[in-house]
Structure formats: C-alpha cells, structure tokens
Amino acid sequence: MDRAELLEHLTEDILAYVMHGAFPENDLAAALKPDALDERFTEYELLLNLHFILTPELIEFVETLPRRVRTLNTETESVARRRRGTIDGKINWAATIKQRYAQNPGDRSVFVCENRTEDYDTAENLVFKRLIAIIYDTLREAEEYLRKDYAWVNERWNAPLINNLRRIVEQNVHVRRIRDPHAYEPTDRMLNTASESRHEIYRDAASLLKTHRKLFAGDREQLTSLLAETAITPDDDETLLELFVLFRCIATLEALQDTTTQFETIKTDRQEIARLEGQDESEIVVYHDNSARDRNLSFRPVPDESKRHLSRTEKVHTTGAAVANDYFTNRDLRTHTGRPDLIVIEIKHTADDRDYLITEVKNSTNRKTIQQGIKETLEYLAFLRDDGSFVYGDEAHNEDYFGDGWNGLLVIQDLAEETAALDEQDGQMKILQASELESQLSDVLAQLL
Incomplete structure (x- = not known):
C-alpha cells in the first residue's frame, strides 16, 4: 500500500494522532462519522480546537491582528x-x-x-473576545506540542505569530478593556450584529466563530473540510503504516465485539490508546509505542543459564529462521538489527485469564528487514512478562515460548512475489501484508476472542 492509500484509510482515526505531523494533500475525511466522535475521544474538544486553530482562514486572521486590532470599536x-x-x-x-x-x-x-x-463591551467586541480566547486558550493547552519541533507548528504557528497573539491578548489596552464573555455569549443576535459590521475584523471573527460552533455541533461538512485542510499526519511512511495497522486492529475488534472504543490521544508519553469493555470482567486494551508498563507488562530479555535444551534466546533464532523459510520460497535470508515500535492487544477474559496479540510492523518488502521483524516478534513473545513472570513457556516443563501460534503477528508491505496464505502458515506466529489486513485480521483476532 502506498502513502496515498494509507492516508485514505486514516479518516476519523487520524484525529487521535497528535505527534510529529505534516499536512497531506489527500482528503483524509472522506468517511468521517462525526456523530460518534465526541463520545469516543476523551480529549475531543481540545483536539478539535487544535485543528480549528490550524485552518488557513484563522491563521490569516491572527496574522492581520496587529494591524486590525487598532480598529476595534467602542x-x-x-x-x-x-x-x-x-x-x-x-x-x-x-x-x-x-x-x-x-x-x-x-x-x-x-x-x-x-x-x-x-x-468596550459591545456585541461586536464580545464576538471578537470569544474568538481570540478560544485561540489563546488552545495554544496554552497545546504548549507541550508547541515546545517541540513539530511540522504543524513550524508550518502554521511559528514563534513570531504565537508571540504576537499573546502580546495582543495579554498587553493590548483595548483588548484587555473588553470584558470576558459570559458562558452563553456571544448570543446569535450578537453574532448577527458582528456579521453585519462595517469593520472587516468583526465580520471575519463572526464567520470563524460560526464555523467553530458548527464543528462542535457535529456538522459533517465542516468537520470533513477541517480535517482535509489541517489533518496532523505522521511525516514518515513507517509510522503511517503502524497507525494504519493500529486502527485496523481497533476497527476489527469493534466489529467482532459489537461495541465501540474509548480512545485516548496518542502522545509520546502515553501508552494506552484504546479500550473496549465487554460484559462482566472482560475488556480489551490496545497499546502503541513501547511496552504496556502501566499494566505491569514488559519485554525484558534475560540471558538463560546454560542448559541441555535450547534457551529462550536460542529458540527465538531457530524458530525465526524456520518461520521465514516457511514463508519465502527463496531461503537465502540473513539477519538484520533494529527494534521498532509494536502494538500490544491485551484481552482480559476474566481476572485470571488473559491473552495477548503482539503485532510488529515493518514498512518494507526487503527480505532481511522482514526476517528481522520475525525475530523481533518472537523476541517480544518469548520475553513477554506479566508482573515479572513470563507469559508464555516454562523452561522446566513447557517450551512453548511463543504462545499457540496466534499470539504473534508481523505486518509488512505488499509483496509482488507469491507467499504463504494465512491458513498455510503453521509456524509460531503469523505474517500478513498490509492489503490483507481488511479481510484477514479478523481471522487472527477471532482465535484469541
């Protein structure tokens, strides 16, 4: 799958991604479901405001503020x-x-x-004050992103523009004399007054504020247009594929469980991205980026003492080679190093009965890279710990270090050559190509559910 195809799939899901980003030319909002967004994203309002302040019309409004703020009426x-x-x-x-x-x-x-x-407390000024308060408060809430070298900050909210807005809000005498609008203000009548003002600054402020209200009211056209213009997307294809796999996992789980997901914003320091809760004690938690340490899960490899049988580390290498050889017709494979991010799905059937799906993603068709992905997936399975204890296998009694063959999944880019189908893969893990996820991921997850 190329970048355009990946971006096409990341529609409403992309709203949950607030990390390093760039602005794609593709329309990401073709299949938005705005009716569910405010219920599914716990930080939906902040995210929506964040996208709102990135719109070209609003940026232009802020850029002209130093000149136009002198025309405020009294x-x-x-x-x-x-x-x-x-x-x-x-x-x-x-x-x-x-x-x-x-x-x-x-x-x-x-x-x-x-x-x-x-x-100073005219209808027009209260409309203006409400708009710049939304912009100012959103910038303040997003300070953790503004401090970092994110592409969307550099492209839109550069340091001089941010400083100009803050100076106007915090120091401009005329702006400070306008009282803060009440919770119910501006009223529709105030907005209409500002819309018909002789001064352009008020007409623009009213137009932007009306757009903002439509966004929060779930207007499909406005949301679609907003995401198409300002969607914050990853600027590398590796992360794009990881996100595609992540949200395909969530969508498939929702379909299998007939439920909806509660999302968290994907940030660098947050691990849990989604949660699905079933009846009784059952729940499914999805993690992205690093291990799920919040739930005492880890992947710490510890060298095994010398034993007559294969150690975990040795078993990883031998099994990895076997899986790769079963998958490819050409057996000429070599090792490669590296350890990217992964996706962990924890399925809690009861308090004492849990299962896991460890998914590694490799945005590559290179055989050495795929072999490395196989090795890494097996390492994660072999060294998966819950509260310090290995989840799979026991050196003394059981050497099934990798689960039952359905607990590890490697997702790779689409290959031109013929490979083993999912039902033909009898090894300790499974491999799917990106274009196969839509049709076959449910078969993998169904084994665990």
Whole structure:
C-alpha cells in the first residue's frame, strides 16, 4: 500500500494522532462519522480546537491582528451625575435648573454634569473576545506540542505569530478593556450584529466563530473540510503504516465485539490508546509505542543459564529462521538489527485469564528487514512478562515460548512475489501484508476472542 492509500484509510482515526505531523494533500475525511466522535475521544474538544486553530482562514486572521486590532470599536455614551459644590464635566443647564427647583430653588451649589464614557463591551467586541480566547486558550493547552519541533507548528504557528497573539491578548489596552464573555455569549443576535459590521475584523471573527460552533455541533461538512485542510499526519511512511495497522486492529475488534472504543490521544508519553469493555470482567486494551508498563507488562530479555535444551534466546533464532523459510520460497535470508515500535492487544477474559496479540510492523518488502521483524516478534513473545513472570513457556516443563501460534503477528508491505496464505502458515506466529489486513485480521483476532 502506498502513502496515498494509507492516508485514505486514516479518516476519523487520524484525529487521535497528535505527534510529529505534516499536512497531506489527500482528503483524509472522506468517511468521517462525526456523530460518534465526541463520545469516543476523551480529549475531543481540545483536539478539535487544535485543528480549528490550524485552518488557513484563522491563521490569516491572527496574522492581520496587529494591524486590525487598532480598529476595534467602542460605544460612546453620556452619563449625567449630580454634583454639589464642584463641576465635573460639561454642565447640563436644563437638568441643573430642574434639579435645583425640585430640591432647593435657592441652592446654587447644585449642578448636573455630563461625562462621555467609552463602552468596550459591545456585541461586536464580545464576538471578537470569544474568538481570540478560544485561540489563546488552545495554544496554552497545546504548549507541550508547541515546545517541540513539530511540522504543524513550524508550518502554521511559528514563534513570531504565537508571540504576537499573546502580546495582543495579554498587553493590548483595548483588548484587555473588553470584558470576558459570559458562558452563553456571544448570543446569535450578537453574532448577527458582528456579521453585519462595517469593520472587516468583526465580520471575519463572526464567520470563524460560526464555523467553530458548527464543528462542535457535529456538522459533517465542516468537520470533513477541517480535517482535509489541517489533518496532523505522521511525516514518515513507517509510522503511517503502524497507525494504519493500529486502527485496523481497533476497527476489527469493534466489529467482532459489537461495541465501540474509548480512545485516548496518542502522545509520546502515553501508552494506552484504546479500550473496549465487554460484559462482566472482560475488556480489551490496545497499546502503541513501547511496552504496556502501566499494566505491569514488559519485554525484558534475560540471558538463560546454560542448559541441555535450547534457551529462550536460542529458540527465538531457530524458530525465526524456520518461520521465514516457511514463508519465502527463496531461503537465502540473513539477519538484520533494529527494534521498532509494536502494538500490544491485551484481552482480559476474566481476572485470571488473559491473552495477548503482539503485532510488529515493518514498512518494507526487503527480505532481511522482514526476517528481522520475525525475530523481533518472537523476541517480544518469548520475553513477554506479566508482573515479572513470563507469559508464555516454562523452561522446566513447557517450551512453548511463543504462545499457540496466534499470539504473534508481523505486518509488512505488499509483496509482488507469491507467499504463504494465512491458513498455510503453521509456524509460531503469523505474517500478513498490509492489503490483507481488511479481510484477514479478523481471522487472527477471532482465535484469541
């Protein structure tokens, strides 16, 4: 599968990916399901706001703020106050004479004075203030991403633009004088007023705020357009394939279990990406990027003491070679080094009954790389530990270090040559090509469920 095909599959799933990213030209939102998004993503609002502030229209709005913020309007009104013995402002003689005759006709120390005041809390300004508050708060929430060298930051929110916005929000006298809108503001009437303003800054602010409201209301057209323009996607094909496999696993599990998944945002420091809960105690947890240490799972290889039978390490190498030889017609294979990320699916049937699927991904058709992927998958299986104890195999009684043959899966890129079909693979693990996942991954997962 090429990059365009992978991106085509990463539609609503791509919203869960907030890591190193770039902006693809492909339309990622062809098959969005907006009705379920806000229920399935625990950080959905932040993610949606993050995508919202990356739109070209909003970036252009922020870029022109330093110039246009000077055109903010105020409403001027006259406030009349009764004074005794002093004059503050312009004397309203008609009101003064009326006031004197009403209280004490002989008291010439009473004056009614008028002062003109500027009101910043206009409907237009409240629309503007709400919009820049959304932008400012989202940038602040996304600070952990802004500190890093992410492509989407460099391409849109560069340091000068961020600093300009912060300076306007935090230091501009006119902006600071506008009160913070109430929770229900701006109202539809306020938005309409801003939309019909003579000043472009208010018309643009109203338009962007209306778009924002439609996004959070689940408007399909707006969500599709938003993701197509701003989707944060991985900028390397290896990670793209890993994500494709990850979400195919989740989608297949959902179909087999007839349930929906609760997603977490994929971050560098978070391991659990998705969870499916069944009846009673059953649950399925999916991990990505490193081992699932939050649930006491690890993959620590420990050299075995010299024994008459094969050690775990030796068994990995011998079994790996056998699996590779069974899969390829040409047996000329050599070793390769490297240890990429993996996907772990933990299936909890009951409190004491658990099973695992360890999935390694290799974005390659190179035989040496595939052989290395086989070796790594077997290593993960052989050294998988739960609370410090090996999950599979026992040197003293059982040498099934790799489970029952369905606990390890290697996903590779599509090959031009003929290879063994899934039902023809009798080894200690399985191998699928990227294009085979849609039709055959369910067969693998069904063995564990």
